[in-house]
Amino acid sequence: MKKTYNIEVDCANCANLMEKAAANTEGVLSANVNFMLLKMEIEFAPGADEKKVMKSVLKACRRIEPDCEIDF
């Protein structure tokens, strides 16, 4: 299952790092962050709980950029 979320982040490099952090989160098969459109596309592993996974994705991203936001 793929879903796209609006994100808020200020620097392009942070966006790249967020993509990596999201991809390494459990329950995420792949992640793609588009800095210009401020969108994050997440492909969930089968059976993953979307809310739960997104919470840990946000946590992982906050470690990189404390100010970032993900709408989910």
Next chain:
Amino acid sequence: MNKKQKKLLCRILITFALTVLLLFLPISGIYRFVCYFGVYLVIGFDILRKAGKGILNGRVFDENFLMSAATLGAFALAIYTKSGDYLEAVAVMLFYCTGELFQSLAVGKSRKSIAALMDIRPDRATLKTENGAVTVSPQEVRVGDIILIDPGEKIPLDGVVLKGASSVNTSALTGESLPRDVGEGDEVISGCVNMTGALEVRVTKPYEESTVCKILELVSSASSKKSRFEAFISRFARIYTPIVCGCAAALAVIPPAVNMLAGGEAGFDIWLYRALTFLVVSCPCALVISVPLSFFAGLGCASKNGILIKGSNYLEALSKTEYMVFDKTGTLTKGEFSVVSAVPLGVSEDELLRFAACAECASSHPIAVSLKKAYGKNINRDAVCNIRELAGRGVTARVDGVNVSVGNSKLMAESGAEIPLDIREGNAVHVALDGSYAGYLLVSDTVKENSSKAMGLLKKAGIKKTVMLTGDNYNEAQRVSQAVGTDEFQSGLLPHQKVEAVEKYLLQKSKRSVLAFVGDGINDAPVLSRADVGVAMGAIGSDAAIEAADVVLMDDDPIQLVSAVKISGKCVGIVHGNIIFSLAVKFTCLALTAFGLSNMWFAIFADVGVMILAVLNALRAFRIKK
């Protein structure tokens, strides 16, 4: 400017004012430090806070940390050497934040221009019901409903005109400023603007499948497919910062140690200063921001011109196109037949056309339509009788008391007319009057006005070879190929043979270049996906083409191809320029610093300056001329 940006601007201005004030105040000793550090905190507390959080989270090499380390280090050094030069640290932070603000404004601005581009989404539809007109949202309208569109309104859904005539402005979709005339029975496309007359339209597609929706979906998901450059830059950024930091550490430790071992003075402060200067240059921001920004701007510029590209990778690929393979029908030609020449024998040209058109008056075959169109006048049906359509041969009829046969050579033989030996045209339509040969008409697919011009311009834009593929016979293929000016052509191909032909060219082209296939998206989906870049032309309303192609030209004018190639070339040129320029400045700066030829002022100017120039250069991609 949003709230965050305004806040930052305020802090920058306050810091700047305070710094200038401090320059003129004769304070010394500890008070001097306290004053400068206070000003420093105004601009830098945010970055210090983030750096602190980063350390807690185990992330050492982010730019906040680097900037904090460099500036705090500069403060420490100024105290240690008793120079009292705290200005440097404040200035570095100030310029760094100015750079960040500028970057954020530039990105915001380009986001906005893309958003304006996407302003084709219709927000309401006027539904015709038994109780009069009702305004609803386009999502609520169902297939088969009738909607009313007043002049000046956006067409909310795809449909067919039932009543009324108008011209519609398609420029938001196609970039073509010439309005298109529509009348009863014509299709209209959502996203266009109705200009002159009121229209009553029967909806043919639900909102989710309408053209405007498809386009918006395409535009907003574009640029999530990343180009090689973007992948390179994010890999580069990941290693660049740690390496520069490592170098900085080495610079702070090794030379003083060597000096000490050699028995001289260590010179800790000099080398520490150089190391701190290294940290200022270690931020990869200019590169990281400028590449995706250029592509984003390039994609935006393309969509503005009616060229939808599904990702930066395809924009990049398009710029490397060496072979361009075209489908014939609908791409280079209009896909409509017309009479190209009439060769009468013993009758006038007008007579020949009249007899042929009258005999074909009841037929709806494309060739018959083209004959009637060429004749151009009204046909008096009463004068025509005994019409017989003979499958695979033609038509016979009695027109004004004359027995007319219109068809191929077989029919001529049957009606006893002898075709003169010197006539060998393959796709001629022969005409016999009362059994004697009266001449022939050449019917052919019309070449688009701009096809040949586009070929010339493509060559100029760097395409090495153009090839035309068609299922038509050799003669016809040769004629079109010559008229258009393609380098090669292949005729008589079935759809799967077109794939094979493309595969053959894929092997022929040089390894790093790209083969693009251009088709109209009808029956050539397999070829579109087999080529490196599949371009679908005139794809308004054709879902299959939008699915299969990588690049979608909204208009069916081949000149748009030239625009697409040019935009991609310029955009990639800008990206190249930015990468080379930023790297060159950064490495020069690092080298100068290592040898003590620069200072922190120079470093921060280089860092922020490069970023600003790179961003300005990237924004140029928005304004590429067609």
